[in-house]
Amino acid sequence: MIADTLRMVRLGLKSLLLHKLRSTLTTAGILFGVASVIAMLAVGEGASAETLKQYRDMGVTNVLLRSKKPEETQQSSSNSMMSILGYGLFYQEADRIQNLLPYATVVRTREFQRGLVHGENWASTMIVGTEVPFLTVTNMQVHEGRWLTELDLQRMSNVCVLGSSLARALFPLESPIGQTVLVGIEDRFEIVGILEYQGRAASPNGTTLDECAFIPLSSSRRRFGDTIRNPSTNRYENIELHEIKVKLGSMEEVEGTAGVLEHMMRPAHASKKDYEITVPLELLRKAEATQRMFNLVLAVIASISLLVGGIGIMNVMLATVTERTREIGIRRALGAKKKHIVQQFLVEAGVLSALGGVAGVGLGVLVPFGIEKWFNQPTSIQPQHVLLAFGISALVGVVFGIYPAWRAANMDPVEALRHE
Amino acid sequence: MVVKAPAAPSAAATETVAPVSTDALPIIAEFVDVHRHYVMGKDNVVRALNGVSMQVKKGDYLAIMGRSGSGKSTMLNILGALDRPTSGEYRVGGRDVSKLDDDDLSDVRGREIGFIFQSFNLIPQLTVLENLEVPLFYQGRVGPESRKKAEYLADRVGLGRRLEHKPMELSGGQQQRVAIARALMNDPLFLLADEATGNLDSNTEKEILDLFDDLRKDAVTIVIVTHNPKVAERADNTLWLRDGKVDRLVDNRLASSAAGDGGHP
Ligand SMILES: Nc1ncnc2c1ncn2[C@@H]1O[C@H](COP(=O)(O)OP(=O)(O)O)[C@@H](O)[C@H]1O
Numbered sequence: 001m002i003a004d005t006l007r008m009v010r011l012g013l014k015s016l017l018l019h020k021l022r023s024t025l026t027t028a029g030i031l032f033g034v035a036s037v038i039a040m041l042a043v044g045e046g047a048s049a050e051t052l053k054q055y056r057d058m059g060v061t062n063v064l065l066r067s068k069k070p071e072e073t074q075q076s077s078s079n080s081m082m083s084i085l086g087y088g089l090f091y092q093e094a095d096r097i098q099n100l101l102p103y104a105t106v107v108r109t110r111e112f113q114r115g116l117v118h119g120e121n122w123a124s125t126m127i128v129g130t131e132v133p134f135l136t137v138t139n140m141q142v143h144e145g146r147w148l149t150e151l152d153l154q155r156m157s158n159v160c161v162l163g164s165s166l167a168r169a170l171f172p173l174e175s176p177i178g179q180t181v182l183v184g185i186e187d188r189f190e191i192v193g194i195l196e197y198q199g200r201a202a203s204p205n206g207t208t209l210d211e212c213a214f215i216p217l218s219s220s221r222r223r224f225g226d227t228i229r230n231p232s233t234n235r236y237e238n239i240e241l242h243e244i245k246v247k248l249g250s251m252e253e254v255e256g257t258a259g260v261l262e263h264m265m266r267p268a269h270a271s272k273k274d275y276e277i278t279v280p281l282e283l284l285r286k287a288e289a290t291q292r293m294f295n296l297v298l299a300v301i302a303s304i305s306l307l308v309g310g311i312g313i314m315n316v317m318l319a320t321v322t323e324r325t326r327e328i329g330i331r332r333a334l335g336a337k338k339k340h341i342v343q344q345f346l347v348e349a350g351v352l353s354a355l356g357g358v359a360g361v362g363l364g365v366l367v368p369f370g371i372e373k374w375f376n377q378p379t380s381i382q383p384q385h386v387l388l389a390f391g392i393s394a395l396v397g398v399v400f401g402i403y404p405a406w407r408a409a410n411m412d413p414v415e416a417l418r419h420e
Numbered sequence: 421m422v423v424k425a426p427a428a429p430s431a432a433a434t435e436t437v438a439p440v441s442t443d444a445l446p447i448i449a450e451f452v453d454v455h456r457h458y459v460m461g462k463d464n465v466v467r468a469l470n471g472v473s474m475q476v477k478k479g480d481y482l483a484i485m486g487r488s489g490s491g492k493s494t495m496l497n498i499l500g501a502l503d504r505p506t507s508g509e510y511r512v513g514g515r516d517v518s519k520l521d522d523d524d525l526s527d528v529r530g531r532e533i534g535f536i537f538q539s540f541n542l543i544p545q546l547t548v549l550e551n552l553e554v555p556l557f558y559q560g561r562v563g564p565e566s567r568k569k570a571e572y573l574a575d576r577v578g579l580g581r582r583l584e585h586k587p588m589e590l591s592g593g594q595q596q597r598v599a600i601a602r603a604l605m606n607d608p609l610f611l612l613a614d615e616a617t618g619n620l621d622s623n624t625e626k627e628i629l630d631l632f633d634d635l636r637k638d639a640v641t642i643v644i645v646t647h648n649p650k651v652a653e654r655a656d657n658t659l660w661l662r663d664g665k666v667d668r669l670v671d672n673r674l675a676s677s678a679a680g681d682g683g684h685p
């Protein structure tokens with residue numbers, strides 16, 4: 001059985017080699033179809049992988065509340081230079097959330113921009129005042145030294161943990177642990193730890209976690225206060241908290257809790273929309289849905305090229321069948337049943353498209369590499385997409401080979417033998 | 421070889437015919453009042469075969485002759501199980517195959533009949549060996565055995581060791597030898613040759629006809645359709661067709677001794 005199939009494939013190849021150019025061109029039709037399916041899906045997958053990772057990093061069991069600068073009205077901007085702009089989340093609100101959700105982990109953060117100086121090295125960066133659970137809620141790891149402790153917070157110690165890039169910028173040669181940095185003009189902080197490289201954003205302004213310095217929230221409030229000059233607008237702004245991260249026990253709780261929090265927060269912020277609730281899980285789901293849609297569209301486009309390849313196969317097989325009418329007659333005279341003739345031409349069509357499929361997989365895997373290398377566009381080749389593309393190509397060969405094979409099998413043997 | 425009156429068909433042909441016939445050899449192929457009509461239009465029916473009865477016995481060497489249009493090709497197609505009679509019986513190896521369906525007819529061709537064609541009809545992209553194995557492939561019998569058999573038959577027909585050659589690399593005579601070997605691969609009941617030497621020069625024609633004579637030592641039965649009298653007279657008997665009927669049956673072994681054989685009008 002297997003030997004017979006192998007024989008059919010081998011002899012099929014021989015027949016295809018009768019017309020090398022024609023077979024090669026037909027194969028190329030399938031090749032480009034398969035390659036484009038794989039490459040397109042890899043690009044689509046790569047483009048969305050970045051976004052999906054970003055949302056996953058935000059934590060799928062988290063609900064994030066973030067202060068947002070309210071839209072300024074005419075009136076408020078007229079006296080903008082004198083007054084202090086107050087907005088955002090309050091310490092008190094974080095406490096209320098914790099009371100409402102006793103099993104949730106609630107982490108408060110305060111962010112501001114400052115220069116950090118160590119000897120000759122200087123960096124202006126984001127200082128994040130936060131609490132102990134921040135590390136686990138954001139899923140970061142300590143590379144060297146230690147993270148902030150409850151004691152640091154109680155004592156309002158001047159200790160700080162550096163992101164990996166920041167550590168390298170300030171301390172290119174030595175270990176920063178135990179050293180001090182000057183934060184702003186007068187506050188010296190002792191460096192107690194360095195974080196692992198994270199490669200992801202810390203805030204919507206694009207600063208990465210690796211560029212941040214983390215200090216106890218209590219120390220932040222005590223040394224720097226709640227009122228800070230916003231360097232971009234040159235205005236004083238009073239903000240208690242930039243963010244409240246609420247980590248829940250499971251993904252199932254996320255949606256309901258987000259609604260409850262929204263409801264709870266609304267009265268205090270009724271006059272101005274100065275905060276927003278982000279649910280990473282929702283964003284993730286939306287992004288995934290978008291990605292599926294995108295993939296589907298890509299797959300349909302690419303499948304059209306496979307369809308074109310399939311029509312090429314049908315064309316060639318019809319020509320082959322006509323040219324080899326005599327051969328069909330001979331085979332029928334030598335005992336071939338209709339099914340044998342069908343098999344023979346289906347195998348030939350299948351071999352043609354499978355060859356195109358294999359070559360297409362090769363090219364389809366190479367192209368994304370090139371795109372990544374020369375266009376710096378992330379791609380991701382999924383094994384199931386490769387299988388899909390190859391499977392479709394094999395199917396195309398069989399489907400488009402059926403009609404020519406059927407035509408061949410239904411020729412009258414006497415007529416076929418008489419054919420010149 | 422016996423031509424029987426259509427009025428005397430028989431179920432157990434071998435038994436009933438034996439007393440009439442000169443010997444008791446088994447009947448391999450038998451036409452019983454075979455008609456083959458082509459309906460061309462309402463009132464236009466071409467009776468290509470119009471009541472033919474005949475028998476081929478094991479070891480026979482029969483030539484079928486006749487003018488153009490007399491029904492030779494039609495008869496060959498039915499003998500070869502490529503076509504079915506409109507009416508009448510065609511028995512192969514004692515079995516009526518005239519009403520078999522396409523698949524069963526294919527099996528009859530594959531197992532019982534060895535075709536030899538005027539234009540050799542080898543499959544060009546296949547090697548000699550692969551060509552020889554084609555009939556067995558459709559019986560699911562390709563393997564080491566078939567290779568041995570191919571080697572034996574190639575030797576038997578005088579091809580020597582040319583199994584890996586392509587047909588194009590062989591002369592016409594050699595190609596026809598391959599075709600003869602291929603026809604013998606399935607141990608058919610009879611060889612059915614259609615103008616087997618029509619494409620060959622006279623020397624090569626003689627070689628092939630000599631090969632036929634040689635094969636008869638192995639009790640191979642041969643039916644050859646031809647319009648070349650030189651070819652026909654090498655057979656034991658010649659069946660003359662005329663207007664779709666058997667005109668006469670000539671025993672060439674008797675006729676050849678008499679100078680200038682009766683011929684036909
Ligand atoms: N497929 C066909 N359709 C119609 N008429 C046919 C067909 N085949 C043969 N005939 C007719 O049947 C008669 C016998 O033809 P054929 O068997 O080819 O004779 P031969 O081979 O002796 O020349 C001829 O009159 C021919 O025209």
Ligand SMILES: [Mg+2]
Pocket residue numbers: 489492493494
């Ligand atoms: Mg003819």
